[in-house]
Amino acid sequence: MSTDIAGSGILTKARTALTIAGGLYALALGLIAVPYFQSHTLYLNAVRLPWFADFDAPERYGLALNKTYNFKIQTVDNETLGAWFILSESVYQALPSHNVMPKSHIAHALRARPTILFFHGNAATRAFKVRIQHYTAFSSRLNANVLAVDYRGFADSTGSPSEEGLVRDARAAYEWLINSGAKGEDIIIMGHSLGTGVGARLAAQLSKEELAYRGIVLLSPFSSITELVKTYSVMGALPLVKPLTMIPYAFNFITWALIHKFDTLSVVPQIKGKVLIAHAENDWDIPYTHSEVLFNAFLEPLLPNVDIPSDPVSTTKEDWSAFTAQIAARKTQRENLVTTTRLPNFGVMEEFVDRGGESLVNGEPVRGAEYWAAGRPGGGAPWDREVIFVKMLEGNHDNVGIQEGLQDIIGKKFGLLSHTRPNLPLPIMSAPPMSAPASIAPESDVGGSDLSEAGGWSPLPSASERGEWTGEITKVID
Incomplete structure (x- = not known):
């Protein structure tokens, strides 16, 4: 009993x-489902790690003495963004003294080395430890300048975050680089996690306006917030919304309530620069399948269509044979286009060159390799776009970008591991500091001004002219 x-x-x-x-x-x-709580859950901008950061003293967080310039960027809608500009290692080490403020060397640094425009993920600030590790690796191992921006509502930036607002912040950062002396083709857009949604929207915007950038790197990306909600698991074990799929229309309510989309998959057809996607298999926050979806979306226009039978029950033998033949042709075409490289103890790299694929230009279908020639006076030579997907064994969610193996791939693919220009003379120490461009207020370093002086798109130089790694991998490395 x-x-x-x-x-x-x-x-x-x-x-x-x-x-x-x-x-x-x-x-x-x-x-x-409530917009206020949804925004705070997505951006986590109230989590300002490290707390009470002193952004005027980047040396306190591990960066070298006077290697980083702390300043503000003004957006077109009058928000003020906190930002750091970190000098590339070669420029920094060539300075006559490290006791001089870096602002006066920015123009020279932008001419001497490419710049990585870095967009971080949610929560924390540009002084967060793992982000410092990224800046250090990019400026040292890749010998690139780095511009790191805190979005509106983050750190010491004004305003509140929103999808459109973050895209405006990204554009303001790009324009600050242009107005400060950078060439578009020397700017590499790089985003991590949430920053991939921001960077992809910026790349699509620049592509549409035919403004130059060297390419885009997506670290631990998601295909869209909607798909992320579907696949997200707490600590990689407890599905967040999967139980709702057992209740009719319940999940539809959640997706309907999402006000922040960051639908990177939808802007894939608009991104025309070189693309590198990197993801770790042991990412508990965003499954690597999101990167597979994005890579396949870039590849899709180059593959033959498959006509799926609308009614499998009534499909004839001839129709079924045609269907299976289309699948076989699609598989063969993919194998012919994509080069797969297995990297021992590191992961797998897949890559292809887009020499076809259709895009809409002024409503007319144009083959991908001819995109940049369309609508330009005198046309121009078609430019082949390379797309790379690196699936790594390790890196979790936050540490993908600091894996040296990935840094080497980025360096080779984007021409960062070799000097592509002769060394430029250093500015004379007695010369006055760099004056702000006419469109930039002396006290605020404004982005978001007119870009007419930057000119329209011009095809990038060939890989050999950029000093890029041009060798093709012809076999799988085991």
Whole structure:
């Protein structure tokens, strides 16, 4: 009798615990549907790690003495963004003294070395430890300048975050580089996590306006916020919304309530620069399948279509044969286009060159390799666009960009590991500091001004002229 009572008590407690857990789960999902809570959950901009950061003293967080310039960028809608410009290692080490503020050397640095325009993920600030590790690696191992920006509502930036607002922030940062002396073809857009949605929108915008950039790197990207919500698991083990799929229309409510889309998949057809996607298999936050989806989306226009039978039951033998033949042709074409390289103890790299694929230009279909020639006076030589996907064994979610193996691939693919220009003379130490461009207020270093002086798109130089790695991999490395 006592055993039955004890067993009944345990069941009662279990039901109570499940009821409470279910209630909390429903409450959490309900709060996510509220725009205020949804924004704070997505951006986590209130988590300003490290707390009370002194952005005027980047040396306190591991960067070299006077290697980093702390300043503000003004956006077109009058928000002020905190930013760091980190000098490339070759420029920094060539300075006559490290006791001089870096601002006066920015123009020279932009002429001497390419610049990585870095967009970080959610939460924390540009002084967060793992982000410092990225800047250090990019400026030292890749010998690139780095511009790191805190979005509106983050760190010491004004305003509140929104999808359109973050894209305006990205454009302001790009324009600050242009106005400060950088050439578009020397700017590499790089985003991590949330920053991939921001960087992809910027790349699509620049492509549409035919403004130059060297390419884009997506570290641990998601295909869209909607798909991320579908696949997200807490600590990689507890699915966030999968239980809702068992309730009719419940998940549709969640997706309907999303006000922040960051639909990178939808802008894939608009991105015309070189693309490198990197993801770790052990990423618990964003599954690497998101990167596979994005890579396949870039590849899709180059593959033959497959006509899926609308009614498999009534499909004739001839129709079925045609269907299977289309699948075989598609598989063969993919194998012919994509080069797969297995890198021992590191991962797998897949890559292809887009010499075809259709895009719409002024409503007219244009083959991908001819895109940049379309609508330009005198046309121009077609430019082949390379797309690379690196799936790594390690790196988790936050540490993908600091893997040296990936840095080497980025360096080779984007021409960062060799000097592509003769060394430029250093500025004379007695010369006055760099004056701000006419469109930039002396005190605020404004981005978002007119870009007419930057000119339109001109095809990038050939790989050999850029000093890029041009050798083709013809076999799988084991």
